Amino acid sequence: MRIGIVVDSACDLPADFIREHNIVLLPITVRIGEAVLADHREEDATLNFLHTHVAERGAEAETIPYSVNQIRDLFLDHLVIDYDHVFCMTITKTRSPIHDNALQASFAILNEYRPIRQAAGHNSPFALRVIDTQNLFAAQAVTAVEAVRLRDEGAGVAQMREQLEKLAGNVHGYMITRDLYYIRARGRHKGDRSVSLFSAALGSALDIKPVLHGYRGETAPVAKIKGFDNAVQQLFDFASRRVVHGLLTPVVCISYGGPLDELRALPGYAGLRDTCGAKGVQLLESVMSLTGMVNVGKGAVTIGFADEPHEFDA
Template sequence: MRIGIVVDSACDLPQDFIEQHNIVLLPITVRIGEAVLADHRDEQATLSFLHAHVAEHGAEAETIPFSVNQIRDLFLGKLVIDYDHVFCMTITKTRSPIHDNAMQASFAILNDYKPVRQAAGFNSPFALRVLDTQNLFAAQGVTAVEAVRLRESGASVQQIRERLELLAHNVHGYMITRDLYYMRARARHKGDRSVGLISAALGSALDIKPVLHGYRGETGPVAKIKGFDNAVQKLFDFVGQRVKGGLMTPTVCISYGGELADLQALPGYATLRETCQAHGVDVFEAVMSLTGMVNVGKGAVTIGFADEPHTFSG
């Protein structure tokens, strides 16, 4: 059976991994003033757009996910021919309409695919499963990497579905941003009051950086640490301890809102890479999606891995 894997462009995975494993993207379009870019996870295009537009006006950006009709057209124009079963894994539905759009599109796709497949010479049925990853950015990548691994191992559709649904419930995402004022401006632009003026002002005045935790569709602060570099090092140290304790999949995904050389120079990063290598855990590092950067600001770090329930200690 030909199994397809679809993610949206907020899913932070390396560009070469996406291309090598034929992962299909649902692009999210970003508009900042007159500048418009459809995010196809081209790292150089993302960095160019970042330097030209995001730093000054990113908080006012508009992000436009693939519509129900665009998703339907992508499937009926290509995917129902190229594959027999597709897993479509989206950013958490609590933060984006992409999951709901994909669910609505799935009904039309399953109603309309037969003549398209028959015209291409396929008389067998087509099926798809829309999965809410219940997380954001780098943490989305953990489920997609596991889908690739399972597909390449010859796992059945049922085995893949059950495993991915289990993982979605157990992926932890952590994020540290550089600029709480940017986060507040972005939240206010979107009508999200989760980052208050007082906390943003206090955090910047004292250089306090919150560690945000994404888990099962909810995102919130789990620690406040003085200094960005210090906060990042504590986060990397904590993830290293979780790696030593044994993860549910041999995968850690990391993304950065800027050049990867800057990520690699952060304190604690080299040690985390060494810990992962020593414990047979693959590290996937990627430039953060343009969608992610306009929402959380440039220079942010996100990291995701599958693990039992735990409490952050840093």
């Protein structure tokens, strides 16, 4: 059976990993003033847009996910012919309409695919499953990597569906941002006032960086640490300890809102990389999606891995 894997472009995977494993993207378009770019996970284009636009007016950006009709057309034009079953894994539905758009599109796709497949010489049925990864950015990539592993090992559709849906509820994402003022400005633009001016001013004045934890569709601070570099080092050290303890899948995904050379120079990164290597855990690093950067700002770090329930321990 030909199994396809679809993710949206907020899923922070390296471009070469996406190409190597024939992962299909649902691009998210970012508009800042008159500048518009559809995010196809092209690192150079992302960094150029970051330097020319995000730094200036990123908090005012509009992100435009694939619509119901665009998803329907993508499937009916290509995917119902190229594959027999597709897993479509989306950013958490609590933060984006992409999941609901894909779910709504799936009804039309399953009603309309038969004559298209038959014309292409395929008489077997087509099926798809929309999965809410319940997480963001690097963390949502963990479920996609597992889907690739299961497919490559020859797992059946039922086994993949069961394991991926179970895994999505056990992925932990962590994020540290550099600029609380940016987060507040972005939140105000979107109508989210969860970061007050006082909190932003106090945090910036004291150089306090919150560590945000994404888990099962919810995002909340789990620690406040003085200094960005210090906070990142403690996060990477914590992730190293979880790797040593034993993860549910052998992968850690990391994304950074800027050039990857900057990520690799951050304190604690080399230790995490070495720990992953010693434990046979794949470390995937990528430039953060445009969607991620316009929502959390330049220079943010996100990390994701599948693990049992735990408490963040700096």
